Amino acid sequence: MDKKIGFIGCGNMAQAMISALVKSKLIESNQIIASNRSKNILEKMNKEYGITIASNNIEVAEKCDIVFLAVKPNLYEMVMKEIKDSVTKDKIFVSIAPGKTMEFLEAHLGADAKILRTMPNTPSMVSEGMTAICPNSNIDSEELELLIKLIESFGAVELIEEKLFDAVVAVSGSSPAYVFMFIEAMADAAVIQGMPRAQAYRFAAQAVLGSAKMVLESKSHPGELKDMVCSPGGTTIEAVAVLEEKGMRSAVIEAMRKCAQKSKGM
Ligand SMILES: NC(=O)C1=CN([C@@H]2O[C@H](COP(=O)(O)OP(=O)(O)OC[C@H]3O[C@@H](n4cnc5c(N)ncnc54)[C@H](OP(=O)(O)O)[C@@H]3O)[C@@H](O)[C@H]2O)C=CC1
Numbered sequence: 715m716d717k718k719i720g721f722i723g724c725g726n727m728a729q730a731m732i733s734a735l736v737k738s739k740l741i742e743s744n745q746i747i748a749s750n751r752s753k754n755i756l757e758k759m760n761k762e763y764g765i766t767i768a769s770n771n772i773e774v775a776e777k778c779d780i781v782f783l784a785v786k787p788n789l790y791e792m793v794m795k796e797i798k799d800s801v802t803k804d805k806i807f808v809s810i811a812p813g814k815t816m817e818f819l820e821a822h823l824g825a826d827a828k829i830l831r832t833m834p835n836t837p838s839m840v841s842e843g844m845t846a847i848c849p850n851s852n853i854d855s856e857e858l859e860l861l862i863k864l865i866e867s868f869g870a871v872e873l874i875e876e877k878l879f880d881a882v883v884a885v886s887g888s889s890p891a892y893v894f895m896f897i898e899a900m901a902d903a904a905v906i907q908g909m910p911r912a913q914a915y916r917f918a919a920q921a922v923l924g925s926a927k928m929v930l931e932s933k934s935h936p937g938e939l940k941d942m943v944c945s946p947g948g949t950t951i952e953a954v955a956v957l958e959e960k961g962m963r964s965a966v967i968e969a970m971r972k973c974a975q976k977s978k979g980m
């Protein structure tokens with residue numbers, strides 16, 4: 715792929731995507747050009763991955779064919795105003811922010827701008843991300859195919875209707891945080907039982923990874939897979955009963971409702 719890929723903002727999410735892109739060898743690392751408010755992270759990414767450092771956002775927008783807007787949602791308007799004059803008929807802009815609708819993006823980049831709304835997540839760093847995508851009508855099928863190929867380096871990619879983007883934020887954009895909390899809590903419980911902490915993290919994380927792979931590969935209902943673990947009168951059902959009594963499911967559902975609600979207002 716001979717495209718130049720730009721990242722305006724080089725924080726947690728951009729670094730995860732850049733790491734996956736470089737590892738994928740889909741493009742040379744110097745085809746990645748990034749800008750950031752503070753420069754130390756750019757120097758670090760240049761040393762670690764060999765990416766090209768841009769002196770400002772406009773340079774990224776000018777030089778790149780595909781431009782990821784990787785700043786916080788509240789900075790989108792300012793950054794899009796800054797780069798608006800760099801919009802050309804072939805350049806593609808990729809939003810990764812919650813709440814910034816295609817209407818909002820087109821209002822700032824222009825109705826003719828080629829825009830892809832996405833919602834990635836930080837497991838992109840290990841190419842096990844889940845990214846939702848929604849192109850506007852200015853992106854043609856060939857361009858969409860290329861974008862999917864690029865974003866597949868982050869992990870799984872699925873086209874989704876824009877109206878479901880707030881749900882996506884809750885279920886995959888933000889959910890790695892809930893899973894990290896779960897892993898941390900399980901490891902703490904193992905530490906209480908005497909397991910060394912580092913070993914507890916490995917055991918907890920691998921159990922989550924394996925369980926997730928079973929859901930994805932077995933196509934079985936998660937409840938069915940849970941029942942397969944719960945031996946009658948055994949150990950697991952004791953834990954499951956406490957989780958039910960403490961309202962784990964309703965806590966997750968309420969947390970994700972709040973998350974999606976916040977996304978709507980971003
Ligand atoms: N983190 C996640 O899991 C996910 C995040 N997102 C979205 O990705 C976007 C980035 O989030 P995230 O990476 O977590 O945030 P970070 O705060 O980690 O990164 C944002 C970066 O933008 C830089 N920045 C701030 N102002 C400017 C500017 N004017 N021009 C250029 N760069 C600037 C910051 O620089 P400085 O170092 O100086 O602060 C920072 O490095 C957000 O819209 C977020 O909602 C989407 C999915 C998942």
Ligand SMILES: O=C(O)[C@@H]1CCC=N1
Pocket residue numbers: 812883887888
């Ligand atoms: O917390 C946030 O707002 C960002 C968007 C999804 C994950 N992190």
